Amino acid sequence: MERSNTDSFRHSQYLPFSPTTSSHPSTPLAQKHASLPIPTPTTASSLSGSASTLRYSQSRKTIYDRHLNRSKGAELSKASFAFLFGEMVQYAQKRVSGIQDLEKKLNAHGYSVGQRLLELLVWREGRSGKRETRVLGILQFITNTLWRAIYNKPADALEKSRDHEDEYMISDNDPMVNTYISVPKEMNQLNCAAFQAGIIEAVLDSCMFPARVTAHSVPNETWPGKTVFLIKFEQVVLDREAEFIS
Template sequence: MQRGDSLNSPFVPFSPNPSIQQGTPTSTPPLKHTLSSSTSSNLRYSSSRKSIYDRHLNRSQRSELSKASFAFLFGEMVQYAQKRVNGIADLEKKLNLHGYSIGQRLLELLLWREGRSAKRETRILGILQFITTTVYRSIFNKPADGLEKSRDNEDEYMLIDNDPMVNSYISVPKEMSQLNCAAFVAGIIEAVLDGCLFPGRVTAHSVPTEQLPAKTVFLIKFDESVIERESVLG
């Protein structure tokens, strides 16, 4: 009974050996497997038998990815999500969720990379600046184009991106004009804020202008608790 339980447990420690990942017991280490797969190397099982998890985390810090392959992948993500939702709000929510799971991991990686100079942000301005510079630079290789505070509402801030990379090849059809696929990026921002204990909602809105047809504003609405803490800190 117990043995069966441990096999079915979802909490299997990670191992580069796929048979262990699936929870099937093996008596011998799969040496053969690594040898046979050494001809075809990929991210997880590289030819040097060192998986991506064995590499130093700073190694890929400055490396770049192909924009075209990202565009195709993101396009497929949007299409996949679109088949499984009804309504634009639902689709944006789904994209937001995709971004959220990336943001959670990204925050940990970025803080780890900052090493000793990493500091815990406690003020709204500090965390927003961390996002516009560090986070934005690490994903898009450029800082965000602007940061504004809402005049009407104290708990709202606006992060401006004049040409979001994720939208560069996307033309939203007229009947879906409410949609902005940068909801994905909004999800990343929301996860970073959440992870730093600044809970709130982040949404993406298109604000096209003559010169900047793809201009996007990320509206950040913080929870009451954040605003309260901010006023206590003074």
């Protein structure tokens, strides 16, 4: 049930820590608890020092006790994500030498995200979800369900490479992770959408379609940030696909 932001502050048992971060719509469970005298959520109250600046649950419920559908359709502030992702990129940059390694590190970060996200998405499909066994099936799952879950829109294109049997390409005209990033000229082979590529790779690996996914920038006139995710499946997948056809 969706409730407005101010309602959730008034009735939630959490002490407000900042009115600017997006708050998830509160669950029906939260309404039953007695509401504490909450100061009106202004920045002054979060700086006043009288309330702690971390959100502590009064009834000791943790994030693991929340219902999994609670954050379905919830929105996250793009600025928050941009700052976090920027820090992630800087963190990785300090520990590697070279663009390839940086992309690998970002890919690894995305990999852990993708593994967990896949479980959540499949669970949310419920009875209507089924295990994908065909290459096209899993790719459709990625371009539609996965993209919609993260970005609220499907991917822009899905293509099969003509030269190589094992290569497919997913295009995104304006990957959201790259919105605020301008790569300096010395590093222009770097594409920070390697993070997104990691998510795709994790989803494919966990569904038993081992592959390697890389992100490549293909800027054009209308979309200077256009990115193509190149998916290179391993031989196992191709053999299995051939069996299906025959």
